[in-house]
Amino acid sequence: MSPLPTTMPAIVRTRVRAAVRRLARLTPEEAEARTLLLRLCSLLLQYPDAELATARPVLTATIEALPPSPAAEHLAAFTSWFAGQEPEALERHYVEMFDLRRKSSLYLTYYLHGDTRRRGMALLTLSQRFRAAGWDTDGGELPDHLPVVLEFAALAGPGGGEAPLRQHRRGLELIHHALTDADSPYQHILATLLTLLPPPTEADRAAVAQLVAEGPPNEEVGLDPYGTYGDGEFAPPGTFVPPMPAPPTHVPPAAPSRTEGHR
Numbered sequence: 001m002s003p004l005p006t007t008m009p010a011i012v013r014t015r016v017r018a019a020v021r022r023l024a025r026l027t028p029e030e031a032e033a034r035t036l037l038l039r040l041c042s043l044l045l046q047y048p049d050a051e052l053a054t055a056r057p058v059l060t061a062t063i064e065a066l067p068p069s070p071a072a073e074h075l076a077a078f079t080s081w082f083a084g085q086e087p088e089a090l091e092r093h094y095v096e097m098f099d100l101r102r103k104s105s106l107y108l109t110y111y112l113h114g115d116t117r118r119r120g121m122a123l124l125t126l127s128q129r130f131r132a133a134g135w136d137t138d139g140g141e142l143p144d145h146l147p148v149v150l151e152f153a154a155l156a157g158p159g160g161g162e163a164p165l166r167q168h169r170r171g172l173e174l175i176h177h178a179l180t181d182a183d184s185p186y187q188h189i190l191a192t193l194l195t196l197l198p199p200p201t202e203a204d205r206a207a208v209a210q211l212v213a214e215g216p217p218n219e220e221v222g223l224d225p226y227g228t229y230g231d232g233e234f235a236p237p238g239t240f241v242p243p244m245p246a247p248p249t250h251v252p253p254a255a256p257s258r259t260e261g262h263r
Contacts, residue, residue: 041075043059053087074188093184102215104184107142110216129164133161149168172190175190
């Protein structure tokens with residue numbers, strides 16, 4: 001596990017470490033079930049194109065065969081709606097929920113950094129984490145797109161694979177809140193994910209309440225273009241941090257020529 005930042009409150013570091021230790025004690029059967037849940041969530045949060053719509057009977061049967069759990073109940077509630085919709089209605093609903101609403105976007109770094117220059121560094125850090133684990137995305141989506149992060153978690157396993165989900169827990173809470181307010185069945189997919197994460201801290205709840213009220217941050221005048229890593233966010237070892245720009249060299253203005261001086 002990557003070292004946790006010293007800027008993270010001690011109680012949060014303790015809970016994260018405890019959660020990782022619990023995951024390390026999963027039996028092979030429990031780990032396999034967890035991987036299946038993550039893959040199902042990744043699939044169901046993708047754009048409902050013709051291929052995914054055609055796969056609905058298989059997805060429904062797979063979810064019906066899951067062992068009883070709160071996660072399985074949430075997924076069953078979603079697929080009962082998902083299976084009964086016309087493909088065009090599914091596409092419209094998906095676009096409305098995830099493409100047109102600021103507080104239910106599926107791009108996780110947006111909730112930590114908004115439309116600021118710090119987000120670019122966060123995306124680079126996430127890409128480096130994927131490559132360090134030997135996984136390369138197909139480049140069709142940004143690395144912080146939730147279905148991509150979920151697929152990485154399923155492939156890399158508990159601990160390091162799920163670290164980006166824990167890191168972006170507050171964003172996941174905000175998406176769940178926004179989908180619940182919109183009465184979207186997709187709220188059940190986010191509820192499934194939240195059952196797999198450690199319980200939120202009081203700081204998490206306060207941060208989510210602030211996000212609900214104000215939304216993600218906006219660019220600020222004079223913002224450090226590379227930023228720092230905030231509470232709960234960390235970079236893997238070896239992350240490239242660009243150097244601070246050198247101060248401009250003062251060049252005195254050239255003296256006017258004699259010809260120019262007599263004009």
